Amino acid sequence: MPDAPHRDFLAIPDFTKPELIKLLELADRMRRGEYEGKPLAGKSLAMIFMKSSTRTRVSFEVGTWQLGGHALFLSPRDVQLGRGEPIADTARVLSRYVDGIMIRTFAHSEVEELARYASVPVINGLTDLLHPCQILADLLTVKQHLGTWEGKKIAWIGDGNNMANSWINASYRLGFELVLACPPGYDPDAAILMREGGAHVKVVRDPREAVRGADVVNTDVWASMGQEEEQAKREVAFEGFEVDQSLMSLASKSAIFLHCLPAHRGEEVAATVIDGPQSRVWDEAENRLHVQKALMAVLMGGEALG
Numbered sequence: 677m678p679d680a681p682h683r684d685f686l687a688i689p690d691f692t693k694p695e696l697i698k699l700l701e702l703a704d705r706m707r708r709g710e711y712e713g714k715p716l717a718g719k720s721l722a723m724i725f726m727k728s729s730t731r732t733r734v735s736f737e738v739g740t741w742q743l744g745g746h747a748l749f750l751s752p753r754d755v756q757l758g759r760g761e762p763i764a765d766t767a768r769v770l771s772r773y774v775d776g777i778m779i780r781t782f783a784h785s786e787v788e789e790l791a792r793y794a795s796v797p798v799i800n801g802l803t804d805l806l807h808p809c810q811i812l813a814d815l816l817t818v819k820q821h822l823g824t825w826e827g828k829k830i831a832w833i834g835d836g837n838n839m840a841n842s843w844i845n846a847s848y849r850l851g852f853e854l855v856l857a858c859p860p861g862y863d864p865d866a867a868i869l870m871r872e873g874g875a876h877v878k879v880v881r882d883p884r885e886a887v888r889g890a891d892v893v894n895t896d897v898w899a900s901m902g903q904e905e906e907q908a909k910r911e912v913a914f915e916g917f918e919v920d921q922s923l924m925s926l927a928s929k930s931a932i933f934l935h936c937l938p939a940h941r942g943e944e945v946a947a948t949v950i951d952g953p954q955s956r957v958w959d960e961a962e963n964r965l966h967v968q969k970a971l972m973a974v975l976m977g978g979e980a981l982g
């Protein structure tokens with residue numbers, strides 16, 4: 677179903693600051709149960725998953741249904757993409773059937789290629805480089821629990837991975853302070869840092885420096901999907917980077933802890949932190965549903981951001 681002009685969401689900077697604020701306001705209305713619309717009535721979302729998923733898969737599928745639409749789960753075992761059909765051909769064919777495509781895959785360039793050839797909106801559900809839907813959910817969680825991200829200090833502890841890169845994009849767009857503590861060799865993407873780092877973004881080596889006075893403490897697994905064989909090597913490199921109670925005690929007293937999940941208790945985070953009183957990880961997971969519904973309502977359902 678080729679749509680007239682359409683927009684994709686491949687990265688946080690695809691929206692301006694005012695648009696991001698409006699999008700998160702819409703998501704917040706959805707979270708509070710104040711949105712009754714069915715903007716996806718009669719519409720379909722294709723969901724391509726080249727990697728595993730619990731939250732992304734379920735929240736996109738349920739969210740589409742809640743907005744009146746229908747979602748199709750496509751794994752490489754089910755579709756010809758898994759047998760080498762070109763991405764460009766897949767994009768052109770799916771565009772004749774569906775009204776939007778969500779994709780989770782390895783190389784970010786594959787998502788860009790899909791978006792180039794699709795004539796319907798494409799949404800990035802995670803690549804090796806970025807995880808922008810998760811950062812929307814994290815921002816909504818910050819808004820829910822701290823009122824705003826304005827003037828807050830966000831700390832990132834651990835790998836300079838897809839999550840870290842998307843936090844950098846968000847700091848660039850929204851202007852909050854972001855301090856990332858990464859071991860040598862595990863810095864965020866150099867091009868994103870160079871392009872979008874600036875006064876508000878700093879990479880340090882000492883987790884305590886990042887966490888001191890922070891309002892949000894955030895971490896993720898040390899070996900992301902596709903890096904499983906590096907697990908042992910990374911456990912050595914990330915020694916001292918576990919978010920435990922002594923690290924949390926350096927943050928602001930009202931600080932919240934976030935983790936996109938899945939988590940490894942006893943590795944990047946202590947059970948006492950992720951299951952403790954400062955953790956907001958379950959709200960954070962729920963907020964995936966609300967932000968993605970807002971995103972689909974705007975990109976696929978004609979909801980205005982203004």
Ligand code: CP
Pocket residue numbers: 728729730731732733802810936937938
């Ligand atoms: N946080 C996140 O994207 O989770 P899934 O891998 O379960 O989708």
Ligand code: NVA
Pocket residue numbers: 802807837838839896897899900901936937938
């Ligand atoms: N950095 C993690 C995030 C999982 C949601 C990964 O890419 O595996």
